[in-house]
Amino acid sequence: MKNIKILKLFVVMLLFFVSAGHLYALRQRPYNVIRHKTIKEYRAMSVSPIGWKVLGYSNDMNPVYYREFGSGSKTLLVIGGLHGDEPAATMSVIKFGEYLYEFPELLKNRVVLIPCINPDGLIMGTRTNANRIDINRNFPAPTWKAKYAKNHNNPGRLPGSEPETVLVVNAIYDYKPWMVIGVHQPFGKIYPSEGVPADLYKKMSKISGYGIDFDIGYDTPGSLGGYISEKSRAIPSITFEIGPIDIEPDYDAITYAFLEAANYR
Numbered sequence: 001m002k003n004i005k006i007l008k009l010f011v012v013m014l015l016f017f018v019s020a021g022h023l024y025a026l027r028q029r030p031y032n033v034i035r036h037k038t039i040k041e042y043r044a045m046s047v048s049p050i051g052w053k054v055l056g057y058s059n060d061m062n063p064v065y066y067r068e069f070g071s072g073s074k075t076l077l078v079i080g081g082l083h084g085d086e087p088a089a090t091m092s093v094i095k096f097g098e099y100l101y102e103f104p105e106l107l108k109n110r111v112v113l114i115p116c117i118n119p120d121g122l123i124m125g126t127r128t129n130a131n132r133i134d135i136n137r138n139f140p141a142p143t144w145k146a147k148y149a150k151n152h153n154n155p156g157r158l159p160g161s162e163p164e165t166v167l168v169v170n171a172i173y174d175y176k177p178w179m180v181i182g183v184h185q186p187f188g189k190i191y192p193s194e195g196v197p198a199d200l201y202k203k204m205s206k207i208s209g210y211g212i213d214f215d216i217g218y219d220t221p222g223s224l225g226g227y228i229s230e231k232s233r234a235i236p237s238i239t240f241e242i243g244p245i246d247i248e249p250d251y252d253a254i255t256y257a258f259l260e261a262a263n264y265r
């Protein structure tokens, strides 16, 4: 009798693990498809007719591309792929660039795009760069902390220790954007900082279908938002969180939401 009970328990546990593993594999498959497609797009940037230029290199010496579109004194900076395991956060900025290249007449101000600031992470499928540092915890913000709880949030030995972080800091110094959009996944929400015009983020929310929130729900020391909101800079930012990593988002809707921010006067 006891043996049968143990056998039953064993079968139930076995079924549980098999189905859980199966579910995990099912989720991973679409994610990997999206990821590999994005890696391919990233690599194609070197030969794209759009004319992406090299801003600098990552830890692993992968090129970080950028491109200016439009003109004027008002500049929007859009940074994609701070976390390598959020592929649509890179793809959406590449697609926005393709759109601006095709329809330059639709742009009223200047936009600078950095679609993939963390190419190491994209290629490896990790949140961190090749040095295992979370770029979005490595900014020289007053909030930067050496202590961290999870390995994938390693802030680096010093703020600004990573070449990817330095590229962003320099781009902000050079372009003096009026606002910065940092693109992430997977919350499917728009997080505006103080100073982002309400009519703008409401419109972006309506266009993209992503809701608005003001609190991501956890501390983000040394983040890009923390760095640029610091008093001496006081640059508003939007953390633009695309939906789940295993679902291809509506890139057109995201493009139109970005365009709204680019053309804001």
Ligand SMILES: [Zn+2]
Binding pocket: 082, 083, 086, 183, 184, 185
């Ligand atoms: Zn992220």
